[in-house]
Amino acid sequence: MASLGFLFFFLLPLILLELSSSRSVMAAKTRHFKWDVEYIHWSPDGEESVVMGINGQFPGPTIRAKAGDTVAVHLTNKLHTEGVVIHWHGIRQIGTPWADGTAAISQCAINPGETFLYRFKVDKAGTYFYHGHYGMQRSAGLYGSLIVEVGEGEKEPFHYDGEFNLLLSDWWHKGSHEQEVDLSSNPLRWIGEPQTLLLNGRGQYNCSLAARFSKPPLPQCKLRGGEQYAPQILRVRPNKIYRLRVASTTALGSLSLAIGGHKMVVVEADGNYVQPFSVQDMDIYSGESYSVLFKTDQDPTKNYWISINVRGREPKTPQGLTLLNYLPNSASKFPTLPPPIAPLWNDYNHSKSFSNKIFALMGSPKPPPQNHRRIILLNTQNKIDGYTKWAINNVSLVLPTQLYLGSIRYGINAFDTKPPPDNFPKDYDVLKQAPNSNSTYGNGVYMLKFNTTIDIILQNANALAKDVSEIHPWHLHGHDFWVLGYGEGKFSEKDVKKFNLKNPPLRNTAVIFPFGWTALRFVTDNPGVWAFHCHIEPHLHMGMGVIFAEGVHLVKKIPKEALACGLTGKMLMSNKHN
C-alpha cells in the first residue's frame, strides 16, 4: 500500500456544520460577517501567487445561513488602489437590487479603505457561492461558498447523514491584471488553459496525488496535509448517505466531476430541487451549482478518488483530485482504483444527455404558459477595429462609467439610449465563420416591462475560426429562469412546440452547446438592473453580456454609498457646500 504522503484532517465545513447545528436558532436571524478584502501571498497549487483573499484566507470564508435569514456582510476594501464588489451568485436580491455586487450595474465599486454593507435576505435554501464582479477579480481569487440551509423546522426533500462542500475553480500563474491586458490587446493574446484545477482553492501543480496514473507523467506529491495546496479530504463512514454540494466558479473551464466507484444522485441545481437522477459523472459549468447524494456502499477497506476534469475545450490541465477516505482507513491508504476517467472533452452528446436529465422536482413553480416578449441573442466572436471581442446580436458590451441602476432610477442619460436588438438578421448563417462587418461596442439596456414573461433564446454560432463553436454558460442576475429546452442549429418558430412547459428546471445558469440554442423563460418580477452574461470571465471581459432593466421606478432607498460615483454621485451632490 503506497503512502499518499499526507496526513488526514477534517474538512472545515464539517466542523462549522456541527457548530451551527448545535445552536438552537428559533427564528430567522441576521448573520453578520466582517470581511477585509486584500491581496495575500498564497499557494493555491504549490506555486506561490498573489491572490485576492478575504480575512487573510483563500478562498474566502464560507457563509452558512438558513433560509429566511438576512446576511449582512460588512465588506472593507483593503486593496491599495483597486475598487471591489462581491456578487452573491444565485441570491436573487429581491427588493435589494443594489446589493447584487456588480460594479457599474448595481453599485459603484467600493473604494480602497471604504466599507460597504451587503445586506440581503437568503430566501431559498440551496448551494450558492460568491465572487468578485469587477474587472477580472474573480480570476484573482475573490470567491467563496455560500450555503443556505432549509429554514428552521423545514426539511430537505431527501435524507443524508453528512455533507461536504466543494467549490471548484481553475488557476493561472499569470496574474489577473496581466490577463486583462492580454485580453484587451490587438492582436488578442489569449490567456490559454489554466495551470491547475482547484477544489476548495486547492490543487497540485508539478505533482500529482495519483502520480502513477497521471498523463502527462508528474511526480508524486509529497504532502503533510498542512500545506495550502494539500487537498481537503472527504472523510466518510461506510453505508451512509452524504450530500456533496458542488459549485463551479471557474474563470474558463467546464468540468466533469466523478467519485471513483460511486454513483451520484443529483437532487439540487442552482438552489432548486430537481427530480433525482443517478449518474456516474456530471458536467458542471462555470456559474452552476449542484447537490448530489452518494452512498458509501463500496468496499469499506478502500479509499477512492474524487476527480474533476476539463470538458468542452481540449484539456491541457491535469485533473484535479481529492480523496474520499472511508473511515477508519488511514487517509494515506492509496486507492486501488485509478482516478475516474472523464468522458472525451468533445463528447458533447454526453454533456447534452446530462443536461436533458434535469427536471424540476414535482411541486416546483411552473412557468407561465405564454411569453409577452421573446429576445433572441446571437452569440458571436467578432473583430472590432482589429480587437477580438464577443458580441450579442453584434453588440459587444462595454460597461459604462456610470451606474445603470442609479442612472435609470433617476433618469440620467448615461448610456446608449437606443436599446440593443431583440433579434439578429434572418439570413445570418450560424454555421459559418462570424462575419466582421457590423459589430460595434455598446452599453444599451434591454428595458423589460415589469411583471411580464420574457423568453430568451440563446443562439450559438460559429466563432472566428472555421468549424469552431464554444460552450457558453449564461448566468442571469436577480432571477431564476426556467430552461425550456435545448436544440441544434438555428432556432426556428417550430421549435417552440418542443418547449418543456411541464417540469422545466429552474436555474440561474444555463449552457449553450456548440452550434445549438437554449430557450429560457423568466418573469420580470424583481425591480432592478440585472446582468445576463456568459460566466466565462475572459468572455465577459471581451463583451459577452447584456443588461436587463425591469421596474426600476419601483426601486426604493438605494443606499447612497452604492450611488457615490460618476453622474449619480454628482446628482446627489448639492451646491450648498461649495
Add this chain to the structure above:
Amino acid sequence: MASLGFLFFFLLPLILLELSSSRSVMAAKTRHFKWDVEYIHWSPDGEESVVMGINGQFPGPTIRAKAGDTVAVHLTNKLHTEGVVIHWHGIRQIGTPWADGTAAISQCAINPGETFLYRFKVDKAGTYFYHGHYGMQRSAGLYGSLIVEVGEGEKEPFHYDGEFNLLLSDWWHKGSHEQEVDLSSNPLRWIGEPQTLLLNGRGQYNCSLAARFSKPPLPQCKLRGGEQYAPQILRVRPNKIYRLRVASTTALGSLSLAIGGHKMVVVEADGNYVQPFSVQDMDIYSGESYSVLFKTDQDPTKNYWISINVRGREPKTPQGLTLLNYLPNSASKFPTLPPPIAPLWNDYNHSKSFSNKIFALMGSPKPPPQNHRRIILLNTQNKIDGYTKWAINNVSLVLPTQLYLGSIRYGINAFDTKPPPDNFPKDYDVLKQAPNSNSTYGNGVYMLKFNTTIDIILQNANALAKDVSEIHPWHLHGHDFWVLGYGEGKFSEKDVKKFNLKNPPLRNTAVIFPFGWTALRFVTDNPGVWAFHCHIEPHLHMGMGVIFAEGVHLVKKIPKEALACGLTGKMLMSNKHN
C-alpha cells in the same frame, strides 16, 4: 572600430522643441492635453512587462509649456479596476491645491472610466516631471517629463545651443502590485535592488551597450534602434553648449550621472537657478531635477558614454548607458573611452561635497531671517506588530480613506485629531538601532499657521540593523524650501548658527545623509494640504511621510470631482433624491 549594433536616431524632445519654437506664442496660453492612462505591454529593458502607460506610450508624453502658461490635462482613467491620480512634481499649485494629484490628500482618486481635469499654472521655468501618487503606481511606470521654458520675451541666465531631456528611473521585473504585497507582509519581503536603470524609460537587461567594460560581464546588446529598450542617443555638434535637463523618478535608487570626458556645469536645481558650478559627475536623488550645461569640446572624431550608476546602496544593478554622438560621426562608432566610473557607492563625502556646492543664484528669493516654528522629524525604521515600517517621530503614516483637503476644508473629523509631535525624546540616540517600543500608525496632520515661517529639521538615525542608516530624499508638495544646511549626528541648537541664510538654494527635494540632519525653511503661503515625504516609493508605502495643512479655510471652489469619495462625497450628497 567596433559596431554598437544600433542605428542613430533623433531624440523626440529635440523634435518637439523645434516644433514649439517655430510657433510664435505671443502670450501665456492654456495648453491642453488629452491623456488616457492604461496598462500596456512594454519592454523597458528588453524583458516584456505590463507597464502603466499614457496614450499607449511609456514613459508618458513630455509636457512642454512656457512660464505663465496654464496646463490642462484631461486625464481619463482607462484602467479596469484601479483608481489613478498624477502628481505634477515641482509645480507648486498656487491656488489649485486640488490639482496636486495626491490620492487621499489633495483629491479623491479618479475612478476607472472617469476623466479628471488637472488645470494649473506653470509659473516658474524649470525642469520638472510628473508621476502617479497612488499606491505604487509610480513603480508601475506612470511618469513622464514636464518642461517649463522661460516665458515669452524672457531669457535664461545662461546660453546654450540645444537641449536634451533625460528622465531617470529604475525598473523591477516584479509587478508593482506584488511589490506592494511584499512590502506589506510580515515578515517584510524587501523588493531588492532594481533589475535595470532606465534613461527616458530605456535600459538594457541581460546585455550591455558597452559589454567589454561591464561588470558583471554581459553580452553586447545587438540593437537596431527601433526597439523600445534601445537608448535615445544624444546627437551633438562639436564646440556647442548643450543643456541637459535631468530628473530622477526612481522608486529606490540614488544615482550618479556622468558624461564621459566632459565636465558638467550645474545651473538649475528643482526649477530654481543655482550659482553655476562645475563637476565631473553629479548625484541625483529620487524627486530631484537639474539642468547641467556641457560643452562639446572633446575630440570630435569620437563618441562618448553617458552613464548612470547606483549610489548610497550596494549596487546590484548594472550602470545605465546612452551615447553622446558627435556629429557627423556615425552613432555606431564605439567610444574609445570606457563608460565613466562612478564614485564608490558609499563614498558619502563625495555626495555631501556635491550637495554643499549648491547655492542660489544671486537675485534669488531669500529666506526670512527667523522662523515661527521648528519641527524636528526623526526618521526611524521600526516594527509595529511585527511589520517593518518607517516612522517619523514614531508615527508611521497610513493614509486615511478620507480626503485631507476636503475634510479639513469642511470640518469633517476624518483622521487623528491629535497632531503628531514636533520633536522626539531628547534622550533618543540616533546612532543606535531603532527601538521598537512606541511606534504607532497614524494619520494626524501638522496644522501650520498661514503665512508663517517653518523650519524643518530632518533627523536621520540608525535603522533596524546595526550601524545602518539610509539616504532619504524628502520631497515637499506645494512649496519650494530653502536648504539651510546639512550636518552630522544629532541636530542641536548650536547648529542654527551654521545655517546659510545668505544664499541657500530653493528646492522641493532634499536628502538626508546617513546619521545626519538637514535643515529646511519654508513659508506657509499656499493654502492647501501638502504631503512631505521620503520620495523612495517603498519607503512612503511603509509610512515615511507627514501631512502639512496651511490656510485651508482660504481654499475656494474645490471641484466636486476631487471630493466625490468617502465622507466629503457623502457631505456633498443631499437628501432630495432618495
